[in-house]
Amino acid sequence: MIVVKVGGEVLARNLDGIVESVGRRADRGIVLVHGGGIIVTELCKRMGVEPKFVTSPEGLRSRYTDRDEIEVYVMAMAGKINKRIVSGLLSRGVKSVGISGADGPTAIAERKERIVIVDERGRKRVIDGGYTGRIVEIRTELIDLLLSNGFTVVIAPVAVDGKGNLLNVDADQMAFKLSSAVRADKLVMLTDVPGVLINNRVIERIRTNEVNEMIKRVGFGMNRKLMSAANAIEQGVKEVIISSGLVEDPLAHALAGGGTIIS
């Protein structure tokens, strides 16, 4: 059984290619975790929902998901993108089910109830933490049931907390935690780069004990992926492949060693 994560950039440029590639290997048992940040941003714009940012007392600026934005986020992720992938698989004869982490429930997250920010006047204030969550538990009952009955499972990066709040969770983190929880043979991360790059060369293989050294030499997004990959392998995933989602048949390419294998 393999978990595939595909980001919003890749979906925007190659949705059909991804769907085709996943569909061809559906009999292996595939859980596809999708992102879609670009599409959320675009939709927010169309609906006049302004992106909000907050500044922490340490000066760190970050995106803030308020009540309006989580609504758009859920619609775009669990509605638009998720169902487009499902119907694409279906048109290729692959039976699939699209869920979010709230269904089952499958992904339970914790939200920051309150956060401290520095406001426009330069004064510290405590505000509601918004609707971003950190996954604290994966329940595999629903996914196991669907996979063992031959369905390809497509998951939107939405989680739920104990109070029933829908939360925005990072799709990478969802893929890592999910692949650990279901003890996937492989986790394939399809990105818009060909793998882990150092001096413009793709590193073919990284052992978990080399990750700490490696993360100093790669960019910010990639170092988080590497740390999470090492973590997932410690939790029982056999290997993580970071590879391009923009090539012909991205899964064949990834499984044939095109990209970086972390093991």
Next chain:
Amino acid sequence: MIVVKVGGEVLARNLDGIVESVGRRADRGIVLVHGGGIIVTELCKRMGVEPKFVTSPEGLRSRYTDRDEIEVYVMAMAGKINKRIVSGLLSRGVKSVGISGADGPTAIAERKERIVIVDERGRKRVIDGGYTGRIVEIRTELIDLLLSNGFTVVIAPVAVDGKGNLLNVDADQMAFKLSSAVRADKLVMLTDVPGVLINNRVIERIRTNEVNEMIKRVGFGMNRKLMSAANAIEQGVKEVIISSGLVEDPLAHALAGGGTIIS
């Protein structure tokens, strides 16, 4: 096992009441089909998607679902409303799964590929039929699997055709066809009226052989419901209850005989 259909008007006014009522009886096995037309219309407005209407050569004006509108429809139905119900059930400790008719697939529909309209210049023209569908097949595999494993199933009125097009389908029709397909004990239609009204009085019971007589005496929306109800009963549903979704504990009220029973 019972199928419950709840319309958009009722959801807009009493979503929590419906969720609470369904949650209390989850152990009976419930499939909840929801509408949400009001929310789709509102969202279209916010996104600047104008509702479109077409006129048939017979002079009949009807709503037209174009490519922009089906996108909003899917997001609102399968994203916003569906996940809000699922998370509401979850916060009451009820494990549930929200799907659309495209998942599985569960509801296969046929769309009108081309339709004849009379255009603004008064001339007949043939145009693409848009994204409204008529359900031609219900596959119960996914629903059966979920129900038999203790999940409450929440279904958005989205279907799919053989080419993978997502289609807008009438939630009433979905509920009727679904309850026939799964051979439900009961189909409960929760509406914004207290039942089938004649001279302002709720008719307590209607036999299927009385339906033809009855439909002349009720309004347009209700006569379609009555015809479909009679049809569902012929197909094996034991009874259809048409009842208010706006009272306290609407399912208890319906199952205790509050409303109109068709059998």
Next chain:
Amino acid sequence: MRVKCPICGEPVEVPDDVLPGELIDHECGVTLEVLMDGNSIRLKPLEGIKEDWGE
């Protein structure tokens, strides 16, 4: 503008402001659909309309 009817061969009067998909009932009894490809116009008997929709 005049185009030959593909069924009876007689001329069909096509309005100058015709749009793709426009339907013209010809005197021989056929309903013709206007197909446009750039500036060229073809007429084809109307097909593929399901009358019996039911909902």
Next chain:
Amino acid sequence: MRVKCPICGEPVEVPDDVLPGELIDHECGVTLEVLMDGNSIRLKPLEGIKEDWGE
């Protein structure tokens, strides 16, 4: 405006344009959260912030 510190009892200077949730570090070392109910102002030691978020 001056309000009594709930920890040390000494006066705390509160700006006139204060907003709900605003934080004031008092000289006794406590961080106070401003709670507003209509026009009345209360100060409460800040609680319920998880520092260790990790992501």
